Amino acid sequence: MIQFFIKKLNDMKVRNKLVFSFILVVFVPILIVGVILTSELRQMALNNAIDQTTSDMTRIKTRISDALFPSVYVSNALLVDHRLNDLVNRTYDSTYDVVEAYRNFHIFDSNVRYYNEINDIRFYVKNDTMLNNWRIIPVNNHSEVLQTSWYEEAIVNRGLISWEFMETERSGSERRFHITRVVHFPQHQTYGVLVVEINTNNLNFILSQEALPILILDSKNNIVATNDVDHLGKNLEEVTISPQLTNGRTGTFQDVVFDEPSHITVDHISVPNSVNDLRIVSIITDAEIMEDANKLRRLGFTIISISIVIAFILIFSVSHLISNRISILSNQIRKVARGNLTTYSEVEGRDEIGQLSTEFNRMTKSIKELLEEIEHKNTEKRVLEKRQNQIKLKMLASQINPHFLFNTLETIRMKTLLSGEKEIAHIVKRLGKLLRSSIEVGGGMVPLKQEMEMVKAYLEIQNFRFDERLEYELKIDPKTEAIKIPPLIIQPLVENAVIHGLENKIEGGKVIVETRLIGDDMIVSVKDNGVGISTKKKEEIFLSLTENTVEAENRIGLRNVHERILLTYKTSNGLVINSEQHKGTRVSFSIPLNEDE
Template sequence: MHRLKQSFNDLKMRNKFLIIYFITVLVPILISNTVFFSQMTTNFIEQKREDTELITEQTSEEFKQLIDQAIGLSTSLYLDVRLYEFFNYEYPNLVEYVQEYNAVINQYRKTVPLYNAIEDIRFYTTNPSMLYAGGIHQLATTGEAQDWYNQLNATSLPTLIERKDEAGVQLAIYRPLDYFTLYTDFQNIVNINLNPRAVNNVLNNAAVQGNIYLLNDKQDILFSTNGQETEDQTVFVADEYDRDTYHVSEHIFRDDYLQGWSVVTVVDESIYTKELFESARFIILISIMNFILPGLLIVYISKSFHTRLINILDHTKKIAKKNFAEYPHVKSKDEIGQLANQINRMTRKINQLFNEVFKANLEKKDLELREKEAQLSALQSQINPHFLFNALETIRMRSLIKNEDETAAIIENMAGIFRNSLAWGRNWVTVNDEVRLIHAFLEIQAYRFGDKLKYRINVEEDLFNFEIPNLAFLPFVENASIHGVEPLKANGKITVNITKTAMGLRFVVEDNGVGIAESTLTTIISQMENQEEMGNQIGIQNAYYRLKLYYKDRFRFKIESEEGIGTTVTIDLPAQDSILEPYLKKIDKQTFTEEQNND
């Protein structure tokens, strides 16, 4: 079994398809066609019989609709009081009669063309003052009229009566006009003649491969699709048809006015056999095509599969050699096409991951480089920083001992700022830490300038633990104090607001200083966006660059200023972590550990 399986695997794909074709297609087709033709013969004849039954039902329903049109019109006439007034009035002269005739009878006769089932409307009356013309006839209870008159049986219901003459069969609805008991001076009857052509159309329009007969309750043939047979045979005899050769379908009406009437369809089933033999030749032709065309198609498909798979295999070898170009021949949506799409998706993902890792490494190295530069700058500017911090703390304590509280407070603020400068390795701090640093700076400036500077800091309580980059806001407060308020002679004011927004946090620092000229402001914004040297504005440029590094394009920054009025800086920071935050917080943790060890 294993050897047979291995031999099959060693065959070319084309030969595999041919073997599969012979086993799964050719032999099953020969067997299935034989079974199919036998079953199809039975189903075909049964379906034809069912179709004949449906056609008989449909023809019966259409004939009944013709009768219902006439019945409906007779009911409208039966309930129209104008007819009763017209027929039960003795007209003194012909002029008055003609006027009433045009107003009543002529209106109904004009509606006849609207009914395809109705050929004519007639009225029979015993009123001697009428002119018997234009559809008005004298009612005679003897002679020719006696036949249909006697069939009315003194009933108010409509009665369907057939009449035969040389022209053929005429179906008509007769109904006495006796609904209103106040009008009994004369006997009046309405007669609605059905259109024989409409009846013939109902039978002839039926798509049946046989003959259809309309029979009355006596089994008399009134109408049929075989006119010659109707002339030779006036009575339908069902037993004359062999049920092995003919299929007879019959629908018997149950309505009161069609009681016992029926529609019968007779079909010679030899017609079905002839159709089957014609279909058999077509099936044989199709079977031959099923043998030849699939073989050619399998050869073509196997060649297509082989070529496409070889191309994909060559492309994967290129990927193995680190050539991440996409496979260019992806047009189909089959499994091979999906495989090619997945290979391209894998290639794009590899490229994307490669670029992301490469970019992340570049950003990491750039950040480390800037931190090293900051460390070097801090080391160059520090002269034994712990000694200076301890000296400041000694001076503050001596000031407190001498009750110089104001001097002690300023020294405490300076120590706090100096302490923060020592913690240059911390990248993230809370808003509370940043505000404490801003407060210390403004206290020192207020001590320096006295009444010249006043400040106000407003922070929503929910934001005290909100984490932000270290020194994200202080450079802008420092810039407002040094470049905005310091040139003023008096009444300088700085306001800091930190509020919660839908985006996250909003920082606004506003001063009433000298402001910035429009051209200068444009230059500053351009230098910040393009990372150009800004001279004495290096503090806010570094802060802006760090925000850009941490948040990319997910933060908002805006400077508004007017000469002589003041300057407003607005910063919106998102609530979610920045891209580099996990890495930066890891550095913070290491730095905090080092500071504890140094202390």
């Protein structure tokens, strides 16, 4: 992206570049400053409006809480009122008894008359001996009210207050604002549901004194009180306020309300011992917030526009003067582009264009010198490539020697075979195979079976050399033959056993090579019945495996095997040496089968 922009910029004429620079360093910064100042003015107006709204919300919330207090207070009092307990848990023998009991029970009527904030109080109870007087409402298992959501929720809430905007028998299809809660009578193991209807006219009166739209919402986003009667009883979705904007959130948010971008401030009205809170929502349109800021913005943009026009005229005139001198320099550059490195620019002046002309002349000279240097480097490169080809030919020729050796051994084997020396021919064949395996070994892993063929060839040669004084036995578990191991990791151990263990043994020398599986490891051991190793010598050998000592220089084979095992298998302990003097030596190592190579 940057390269593309640079390319487009380089393709522009100087005049256009100057205009572009003007836009970039004058117009854009002025525009940004104007936008920032306007944004700051807007933000200041917004912050002031939010602060004022927050202050108003706190004041309104206090007044609303005071207006709701009588309803909460009455419901708390009735929760433990013994007169209500006696009234609803009594079994009545006649209608007269019920009417007489109602006549003596004045608590509901007294609270409705005393508290203007309460419209009605009702109590739903399962008592078939009572009558419905619109204050005490008996219900049974067939009553429709038992199936209503507010009744079921009141039972589930276990005595906590629930704010409900709902329809009742007395209100018909009109929904009204209520407190509902269950009242338990433990001594009778009965309960009833208390419903206190709140006088929302008081709430609406409090909100009507505010200039901004104010809404009181229940937990289901129903508008239970507002200073706009057209929205009373509606849901937030019906007045174009997204419920997701206010559900469970407080603070100030932006949304489109009443088809206008607005700021919405939301706060909770928390009442003790209630399962759901009320919310108070204040709405202020952006137009009201930005009225003064917009005036300042228009004035600022007018001044900025005049300044930009004047600056544009000046920059256009200056760019025309500069482009003429650059055209002269451009003609000289075209000559150089055609290959004429002897040309020089004659543009005068000490300004940037004059300096550019001077640097152009220096550049032309440098290009000429650079081309000469490149030609010299190319000559050296061709000489170097020729020498490398000669080295490759020598390396190819050096590969003849191993093949010559193998062919010579094969010729000797055939002549001895024709002479009837089958044993010598066989040994020469094994020697050739051993040499080939040693020379052709690579850095990769090889199957154990291939390594053991090399070990067997070596032991046969040594058996021939010692004139049958050496016996050997290969105990190879067939399950281990396909296991991959580093090359030349067993043969040095066998060679060490033959040279150091059996060299001085007159007869009866024996080497046993064994592989077996134990758990997740393959154990490889090389055992001889030679002279063994003394305790002191054994300590020197152990030391030589890990440190650079004189003994280590004499034990290159063992140390090499030990280090390769440790490098290849991180969980292996390397070589383990067990020996008793005059009884023989056993060298072993383990290869973990479940470790990645």
